[in-house]
Amino acid sequence: ERHAAQINEGETVTLRLPTRGGDLRTATIVKVYPELRNGAIIADATVPGGLEALVGERVDVLAPVGERRAILVPKAYVSTRYGVDFVRVEVGDRFVEAPVALAAPLADTEGMYEVLSGLKPGDRIEKPE
Structure with a gap:
């Protein structure tokens, strides 16, 4: 409204x-x-x-009613186990699985997911093994 x-x-x-x-x-x-x-x-x-x-x-x-910054990750970088989504993120000298909260996918994001929590700008990620 x-x-x-x-x-x-x-x-x-x-x-x-x-x-x-x-x-x-x-x-x-x-x-x-x-x-x-x-x-x-x-x-x-x-x-x-x-x-x-x-x-x-x-x-x-x-519908787009404004703009905001978002963290987007490719669908191929997300794995799901027992209903929880994970992204492999670099911590020190290795990558670990970090739980993330994802927004519902949108048609205009072309295979990308918006990360609502669990990652921060600048985090390095890799594809799951």
Whole structure:
């Protein structure tokens, strides 16, 4: 709701489809309506190649409403065991597995994950063994 003024026609957004396992698609906003419904912004968007969705089907819209710095790591550098994500990070003269918290992947990050915690700028990482 607080970002309503920042969503504009012609803007590219990412759609997350919860009913399809969180499938991600890219869309372009074609119309923003001057109303809010249950705190949600109402808009029309087009998806290249179309989207086989039901009328009224809900999707999560991930729209750029600002900029911030982030640590991104390639998907190949992340390993997951027992539901915990790890990245091998240099500590002294060797690499150790460090647990990390990752953001949900976005369509525009091209195989990269955003690290929310567990790494800091300047950390050296390597691919898992």
